[in-house]
Amino acid sequence: MHRSWRPDPEALRGRLAVVAGATRGAGRGIAAALGEAGATVVCTGRSSRTRALRSDYDRPETVEETAELVTSLGGRGIPEVTSHHLLTPGWLRSEMMLEAYRVTEANWRTAASPGFAVSESPRYVGRAVAALAADPARARWNQRSVTSGDLAAEYGFTDVDGSRPDVWGYSRAAEEGRDVDPADYR
Numbered sequence: 001m002h003r004s005w006r007p008d009p010e011a012l013r014g015r016l017a018v019v020a021g022a023t024r025g026a027g028r029g030i031a032a033a034l035g036e037a038g039a040t041v042v043c044t045g046r047s048s049r050t051r052a053l054r055s056d057y058d059r060p061e062t063v064e065e066t067a068e069l070v071t072s073l074g075g076r077g078i079p080e081v082t083s084h085h086l087l088t089p090g091w092l093r094s095e096m097m098l099e100a101y102r103v104t105e106a107n108w109r110t111a112a113s114p115g116f117a118v119s120e121s122p123r124y125v126g127r128a129v130a131a132l133a134a135d136p137a138r139a140r141w142n143q144r145s146v147t148s149g150d151l152a153a154e155y156g157f158t159d160v161d162g163s164r165p166d167v168w169g170y171s172r173a174a175e176e177g178r179d180v181d182p183a184d185y186r
Contacts (some may be wrong), residue, residue: 005158007127009074011134013038023047025094031066033130035075042069042078057096093119097139102106105160105175117182118170124148124159131155161186 016035023029023045031041045063063079070077093108097119101111109117128151132138135155151157152164159165163186170185 003156005156007033007036007130009036009038009133011037011112012075012130015039015133016042017133018044020044021046023065024096024122026058026092026122026125027128028066028069028095029092029124030127030129031070031077032123033126033128034133035070035073035077037134038075039130039133040076040078041067041070042080043070044080048079051127059096073135076089079129090154092125093121101102101168113181115167117184118165118167120148120165120167122158124152124157124165127157128152128155129157131157134159136155145174155157171179 008111012034015038017031017039019031019034019041020100022031022043023049029046031043034041043064043066044110047059047062049062049064059147067077067079093105095117097116098104098108101108101113101116103111105121108119111117123149128148131154132141147167147168149168151162152159166185170180170182173180173185
């Protein structure tokens with residue numbers, strides 16, 4: 001069992017962050033986690049309430065909603081300039097994936113895919129970024145490739161359900177042909 005973790009609402013107070021792709025997925029998770037840590041977050045993305053431009057995925061989320069989420073979590077969210085050409089960081093339990101598996105954040109563990117059982121929420125990725133931003137010795141991570149799980153082990157944060165998912169450990173074990181239980185990697 002992992003110890004209880006809570007974000008420090010003052011860790012990034014007075015700091016400014018710009019999050020591109022903040023409308024949904026990892027970008028939204030990063031913006032939210034920076035808000036949990038008290039940052040002012042300029043949220044950019046392709047979907048806005050004030051413009052007719054929609055995302056390629058025809059999703060309803062907007063940068064304004066993300067900015068409101070940041071503010072509700074203790075930071076200050078500012079919706080801004082829409083972005084047109086950004087990439088996703090990859091597989092995670094984003095709004096789009098929840099919809100594809102026909103589950104919600106409340107019941108995602110019932111999805112048919114065993115791999116989805118070790119997925120990370122967008123907030124987990126966001127908490128990794130917030131932990132790095134708050135670390136005065138963050139330069140030690142320069143030029144290193146790390147996962148959210150690596151950073152969670154170092155900084156002590158958890159995913160929104162209190163776990164520390166290890167999707168890469170799960171994937172390695174499955175590729176090696178080991179009998180894997182997703183619960184062992186949460």
